Amino acid sequence: MTDKLFDNFIQQQLYHKESPVPPGLWDKIAAQKEKEKPAFIWWKNPKIYGVGFAVVSIFLAGIFLQKQHNTSVAIANKPVDNTQQNQIINSNSTIKNIVSSSPSIELNKTNKNQKISLSSDEKHLTSSISKRNMVQKKLQENKSNVSVNSNQLELAEKNTNTNFSYFNQNSTSPVLNKQLDFGKLLTDNEIVHLGTPKKTSNGLSIGVSSNLNNHLGSIGSNASETQFFTKSGKKLFATTATPPIINLRKVFGLDDCPSANGSFRNDFYIEGYASADYTMKRVDNISTTDAYLAKKDSAEKMRGGFTLGVRFSKSISNNMFLKSGFQFTQMFEQFKLTTENERRVTTTIVTRTLVRAGLPDTTISDTTSLIQIGYRTQRNTNLYRSIELPILLSYEFGKQDSKYSFALTAGAIINLSTWNNGITVDELNQVVSINSKPTQNSFYTHQIGLSAYLSASVIKQLNEKWSFFAEPYLRYSLGKNNVASGFVQQFDAIGINFGTRLKLNK
């Protein structure tokens, strides 16, 4: 104990010790923190914002289109019997109200004036003869489409028979296609009030109105399924349906869970490709002479190019894909200019020794100019490089799992940035550099160009994840690739992309 007295003393002194803070220290620290803010240079680049915005917009648009497709509601007046209902159900997450005596009417959610709202919050589908008549009246008046926010129910009604089909698009289980045949249970004056399906620890429970409850008798459940019974105790159906939940994989399209009745593809790919291009150049005269452009044209020949790119491909229907990414394009141009009667002046240093009779040798060093006349040939491979943003829509033929498939693709390629290296001839017949410079002194000024893109591709499935594709394409410039004083250059290309694509979802 005593041997630690000193240690304890030191420990106590140090524990309570407070060192004075030098004046201005915190200001320095604060100033230093200001300086140490991460300098994301690219944040300052407005192009990056534009590109990011474009990419995000593309994907949001794709998702939106997909949702739109999923939530369409069709109402047909054709009588549908029970055997036909499977076909109705196959159109995912729709409600079809089939009324024998009413004309075919569809209400579209997007038409606000004609919207008939069935609350998705309550997720109740209230159906009664009176209400149905009222709805039918509205439908007849509006002769319009209807969509329902809750896209999980399908109602098929035929005469006095009312068929309910509960379909969960998020589920792959065929059990979800179970149908409630209320035709045998309900009369026209009876109200069916089906409550919101709720996820319970034992499975699914559905709120049912008392009237329906009277007819249904009871809803039972066990750990794996929900069962519906009539009063007489007859089991209507059982389901293991899973209620809709927020699924980020689905939101981003990474979920690949087609329904048993053949739902659309929900695939997400990344594609890497490279192509050899045959390039063409168009030159439009704005204010220069035809003779100059003819001379320039005779001096410059396009010599092909290549493209390297990566793009993402997202299915927006069974066969339709939205594609976007980035690609690097480099075009080669052979410049060859021969100028006649060219005078070349070369400064030379001539050292020579004069041998003169009777005099000592004298060495002289003479700096003179040597003039020569000939023809000068200047050759150079000019390089036109671009970073581009393709936005493409592709329609793919063939089955998803087939070994070979065929696709047609069209869209736009936005030229984000172009820079050049090389030489050209100006209006004074002088050879000048076309190198891109940070200042405004470049021979060509660059503009954000736009090209139309059209391609056909053959896709070979290598395995479940990987595919190989060959994609002959044509791109036609719609914008101005290079703008110079007096003329504009545009580049077109024919090429064939070879690439692989990787399926990102399961």
Added chain:
Amino acid sequence: MKKLFTILLFPFLFASCYDNSIDSFELYPGLELNDVTWSNSPIDLSKTSALVQDLVLETKTLSFYAANGATWNLNDKTQIILPANGYTNSSGVALTGSLFVDAVLLSKKGDYVRNLLPSTTASAIVEYGANSFYLSLRKNDLTEAKLVGGSFITVSAKDTTAQATQLLSFSETILPLNNDNPLRWFVNTNASNGSLQLKNSLPISAYGSRKGFEISTNKTGNYITTAKPYNPPSTTSRVDVVMPANFTNKNTIVFAVFDNKNIVLRLTPDPNNKTYYYNAMPATERVNFVSVSLIDNKIYYGSNAVTITPNGVYKVNPANEPITSTKLKAYLDLL
């Protein structure tokens, strides 16, 4: 698969760094400017003829009747009196009727350059007087006419600096002909060829009395001058002039024009050293080296004013761009 990617991508990567920039210059064969070699032979006579074609001074012509003779005021300083009768052809046959006299007057140092006429004799440098002349007689058909013995043409020429030491001299062609230095002067020692008289009052009626020389001569077809021997103020030595490679003895002649004296020397090309030289150049003189070149029918001119030092080597760099004959004449008139 990796190998396939590598093979496919390699050409792209290689091509992205590909650079075949070439800037070639091919000489036209046969162009004189591209020929930088020197010749061991004198400059071609056709070259010098072409060179002086636009440079030589204007020849003035007077038509007269042989029986009457004529008095011809060439300008305000010079009068030529042609005798009546006494004309023959080259065979000695008397000529009557209309005859022609051609005359050229040289008065400035540049005139001697333009007519390729150096102020040297066989052994010395001479200093020109105020005027030199070229006189010739001919018939209308260009056949030569001569004066018979005892008949003289009288030339009265104003020369305010005329000195008694000046001597009547005639030009002669150096034989065998050397195109690099074809002409020289010889002092007249034969009175039958002519005489020179210094007069303080020349009878040039139209312009009053003038100091000058009265020259009597029957030698036609020659340059005539009144020159005095030049006495170098110091020792003489060889000096050389070097020129750019394009200017060779095939296309260029070089003169040394004295600043303060009426002396024009033509330098001799040295193919071995590729220089132009003069063997007896007096030191301390202020001299302007002048080059005149005709290359591919284009005239080039260069000059360099120096003070001579013994055994000096000097440079003349003609302008890279050719000039017109008119401009060359203007340059030479300023010498």
